[in-house]
Amino acid sequence: MLSRVAESIYWMARYVERAENLARFVDINIKLNLDHAYDGLDQWEPLVRTTGDDEYFAEHYDSFERQEVIRFLAFDLEYPNSLISSLQIARENARTVREAIPSEVWEQLNDFYHFVRGTHVSHDSLEGLSDFFQQVKQNSHLYNGILDATLSRGEAWHFANMGRMLERADKTSRLLDVKYFTLLKNVTDVNTTIDDLQWSALLRSVSGFEMYRKRFHAITVNRVAEFLVRDRVFPRSIRFCLDQAALSLDAIISQGQPRDSNPAEECLNGLRQRLVELHMQDVIDRGMHEFIDDFQHQLNEVGTAIFETYFDRAHLDEVQSSQRQSQFQSSPTPG
Amino acid sequence: MTQSAFDNYEVGPFYDEALAIDGTPRLQARSVTEFIKTLPAGEYRRRQEAVDRALLRLGITFTVYGDENGTEKIFPFDCIPRILDATQWSHIEAGLKQRIRALNEFLSDIYGEQQILNDGIIPRELIEGAESYRVACHGLKPPGGVWCHITGTDLIRHSDGGIYVLEDNLRCPSGVSYVLQNRMLMKRTFPRMIAEAGVRPVDDYPNKLYSTLCQIAPEGVTEPTVVVMTPGIYNSAYYEHSFLAQQMGVELVEGRDLTVRDGMVYMRTTDGFQKVDVIYRRIDDNFLDPDAFLPDSMLGVKGLMDVYRRGNVSLANAPGTGVADDKVIYAFVPEMIRYYLNTEPILPNVETYVCSIEEQRKYVLDNLDKLVVKAANEAGGYGMLIGPHATDEQRREFGHRIREQPRNYIAQPTLSLSRVPTLVDDHFEGRHVDLRPYILYGKDIWVLPGGLTRVALKKGSLVVNSSQGGGSKDTWVLARAFESVTDPDLPL
Numbered sequence: 062m063l064s065r066v067a068e069s070i071y072w073m074a075r076y077v078e079r080a081e082n083l084a085r086f087v088d089i090n091i092k093l094n095l096d097h098a099y100d101g102l103d104q105w106e107p108l109v110r111t112t113g114d115d116e117y118f119a120e121h122y123d124s125f126e127r128q129e130v131i132r133f134l135a136f137d138l139e140y141p142n143s144l145i146s147s148l149q150i151a152r153e154n155a156r157t158v159r160e161a162i163p164s165e166v167w168e169q170l171n172d173f174y175h176f177v178r179g180t181h182v183s184h185d186s187l188e189g190l191s192d193f194f195q196q197v198k199q200n201s202h203l204y205n206g207i208l209d210a211t212l213s214r215g216e217a218w219h220f221a222n223m224g225r226m227l228e229r230a231d232k233t234s235r236l237l238d239v240k241y242f243t244l245l246k247n248v249t250d251v252n253t254t255i256d257d258l259q260w261s262a263l264l265r266s267v268s269g270f271e272m273y274r275k276r277f278h279a280i281t282v283n284r285v286a287e288f289l290v291r292d293r294v295f296p297r298s299i300r301f302c303l304d305q306a307a308l309s310l311d312a313i314i315s316q317g318q319p320r321d322s323n324p325a326e327e328c329l330n331g332l333r334q335r336l337v338e339l340h341m342q343d344v345i346d347r348g349m350h351e352f353i354d355d356f357q358h359q360l361n362e363v364g365t366a367i368f369e370t371y372f373d374r375a376h377l378d379e380v381q382s383s384q385r386q387s388q389f390q391s392s393p394t395p396g
Numbered sequence: 397m398t399q400s401a402f403d404n405y406e407v408g409p410f411y412d413e414a415l416a417i418d419g420t421p422r423l424q425a426r427s428v429t430e431f432i433k434t435l436p437a438g439e440y441r442r443r444q445e446a447v448d449r450a451l452l453r454l455g456i457t458f459t460v461y462g463d464e465n466g467t468e469k470i471f472p473f474d475c476i477p478r479i480l481d482a483t484q485w486s487h488i489e490a491g492l493k494q495r496i497r498a499l500n501e502f503l504s505d506i507y508g509e510q511q512i513l514n515d516g517i518i519p520r521e522l523i524e525g526a527e528s529y530r531v532a533c534h535g536l537k538p539p540g541g542v543w544c545h546i547t548g549t550d551l552i553r554h555s556d557g558g559i560y561v562l563e564d565n566l567r568c569p570s571g572v573s574y575v576l577q578n579r580m581l582m583k584r585t586f587p588r589m590i591a592e593a594g595v596r597p598v599d600d601y602p603n604k605l606y607s608t609l610c611q612i613a614p615e616g617v618t619e620p621t622v623v624v625m626t627p628g629i630y631n632s633a634y635y636e637h638s639f640l641a642q643q644m645g646v647e648l649v650e651g652r653d654l655t656v657r658d659g660m661v662y663m664r665t666t667d668g669f670q671k672v673d674v675i676y677r678r679i680d681d682n683f684l685d686p687d688a689f690l691p692d693s694m695l696g697v698k699g700l701m702d703v704y705r706r707g708n709v710s711l712a713n714a715p716g717t718g719v720a721d722d723k724v725i726y727a728f729v730p731e732m733i734r735y736y737l738n739t740e741p742i743l744p745n746v747e748t749y750v751c752s753i754e755e756q757r758k759y760v761l762d763n764l765d766k767l768v769v770k771a772a773n774e775a776g777g778y779g780m781l782i783g784p785h786a787t788d789e790q791r792r793e794f795g796h797r798i799r800e801q802p803r804n805y806i807a808q809p810t811l812s813l814s815r816v817p818t819l820v821d822d823h824f825e826g827r828h829v830d831l832r833p834y835i836l837y838g839k840d841i842w843v844l845p846g847g848l849t850r851v852a853l854k855k856g857s858l859v860v861n862s863s864q865g866g867g868s869k870d871t872w873v874l875a876r877a878f879e880s881v882t883d884p885d886l887p888l
Contacts, residue, residue, distance in 0.1 A: 063653050067666045157629050160641035160648040171455045317667040371666045
């Protein structure tokens with residue numbers, strides 16, 4: 062498959078996943094804050110902090126009021142990581158590879174985009190917002206379902222799957238970070254009802270509350286972190302996502318020509334190994350935020366390695382030339 | 397719809413494709429008009445609206461050049477089909493095959509021995525002055541001697557009922573994807589209407605296109621890698637490029653995906669370089685290869701023409717075909733048919749005045765208020781003067797341009813294009829149409845039954861181009877032939 066096409070499919074998948082997770086972020090914060098309506102601890106700043114785009118926010122917005130933060134995360138067309146911008150980018154990528162994906166996938170993504178584009182949610186109406194984010198999630202699920210039900214498990218699907226799984230791993234880690242930023246303001250609340258409420262909300266935001274209950278029942282910090290970071294079978298845990306990404310990468314590798322080395326594979330497997338060896342208690346002792354920061358840094362390196370291995374034209378041309386050269390040198394001289 | 401759906405319909409002083417001059421439906425349109433009469437009030441309109449929504453959902457859109465905000469627009473589709481019966485179609489089909497054969501002969505000749513110039517049939521300076529004439533193509537011998545593999549010829553029906561050729565589009569004619577999508581939408585929306593009429597299918601176009609492309613592969617290549625080459629997502633026909641690649645199951649490449657190494661063309665894949673054998677290029681000659689044509693082209697592939705010359709890659713259409721759809725050269729196509737095929741043209745040209753010929757230029761300048769003036773090398777309805785509708789100032793300006801650069805202009809009488817009933821609010825009105833059939837030329841010549849009927853949706857407008865308020869209709873070629881004697885104004 063063309064490198065350019067593979068790259069567009071990869072980013073299409075990443076950006077749809079990004080849009081869905083933004084909806085989850087905002088939705089969960091709306092729900093969380095409903096439990097704080099009585100004590101006035103309505104918090105929206107943590108969401109901005111987790112994006113890592115605090116500077117942009119400071120430049121363009123006046124306060125961390127709910128309306129402002131929601132406008133920033135969901136509807137800001139200028140901000141490239143907002144929900145609507147993510148969908149726009151996903152659709153633009155899909156548009157450049159329409160020939161490579163099933164029509165049904167394109168149609169759903171196109172519909173999804175027009176739905177978000179055409180939504181005029183009053184940023185003050187909680188009912189409207191809650192419905193809206195719910196529908197964003199549904200649209201994303203529908204897209205993922207169609208993708209899985211119609212696209213052959215060839216390179217196109219595996220690049221899409223790799224993109225969506227890496228993005229999901231990243232977003233689950235950022236959700237953990239929301240909790241961290243929220244905690245900071247309420248140190249005294251650790252292991253209180255409020256703390257429980259917050260951890261439950263976090264689990265719900267990744268649709269993981271019920272699955273968590275089945276595995277651990279009682280809610281404790283260590284276990285929630287263990288579940289979200291290292292659960293082998295929960296489909297939004299970081300480890301599960303990375304394992305799935307690795308399976309897709311394996312499939313891509315086995316469908317292609319043998320290579321001397323594969324930086325993408327080395328980098329991704331290194332990161333997975335570190336997760337396997339991790340002790341959750343150490344993470345909590347040393348600080349969840351530091352762990353997440355470090356993890357995101359390593360995940361970015363995986364992204365870079367995938368780019369260099371599969372998408373980077375300059376790199377590809379160089380490898381091809383040197384391979385051809387070595388082929389030329391090793392072939393026997395005729396006569 | 398009520399019993400009176402067509403009762404207040406005005407045929408007017410035009411040829412109407414669906415109704416005869418006395419307002420009675422033509423035989424081939426009768427099943428459609430009868431069907432519409434059976435629909436409850438508002439039902440037809442409701443179905444048309446469902447089609448409009450589907451177009452947006454499917455993302456069947458095009459890009460308008462120079463429009464900064466609305467980058468994507470829907471190409472409007474009107475559900476009343478344009479209908480041709482088997483007799484009318486076989487006449488058109490025969491005429492197109494004849495014309496393509498002659499044009500192909502002309503291209504082989506013009507980039508070879510140039511006998512038609514040596515014999516004085518076409519003035520040499522007209523060819524050499526054509527912007528689309530490619531010196532770099534001299535001596536080329538495309539596989540099988542075929543230059544124009546995919547053609548979309550523009551036809552019109554005049555008020556005399558006759559079909560005329562308006563333009564030969566031999567470069568990268570677009571629109572065929574709309575033919576297929578229109579039919580898909582009609583099948584979804586009006587299945588019974590199609591079943592009752594007995595319409596010839598169009599869905600095998602991608603198959604035929606793919607076979608044609610395989611047939612022109614370089615010698616010795618048995619399982620060619622075929623690709624579609626697009627200038628990119630910002631091209632107005634991008635949707636069609638991706639649609640055709642998808643339907644054929646081949647890669648859609650941009651110039652930056654291709655590279656030339658050791659006399660071969662390769663595409664950059666996730667798995668290294670892969671050799672490419674046939675390129676259906678939807679990109680103009682000029683941008684194909686910066687080494688051979690425009691040096692600053694960013695869209696093409698450096699060294700591509702050299703590979704082509706060596707016979708290691710095939711291009712469809714062959715470079716250089718544009719010279720045969722220059723609007724000045726167009727005027728000589730009937731002569732080409734007589735010269736190369738030794739027979740009379742089946743489909744006539746529209747009468748054309750060539751401004752570089754002095755007495756014809758004089759006539760044009762004296763009659764600007766009656767004529768349509770066209771630039772020799774513009775498409776899409778740009779660079780045009782519609783004399784009767786123009787202001788004095790516009791006519792003066794065009795007169796000036798013609799005197800400055802006579803080679804660049806031709807003029808034709810204002811044609812009265814035929815009309816087809818079209819939904820306007822809650823009733824039908826006649827709107828002007830043209831017809832672009834698609835012709836494939838590989839081992840032999842095949843014509844897609846029907847083609848794209850473009851319709852000028854604005855009342856009274858003759859401009860059918862999508863960029864200027866045009867829409868499209870499904871074109872039905874019926875399996876059945878009707879006796880033409882009951883059509884009072886059909887030509888004998």
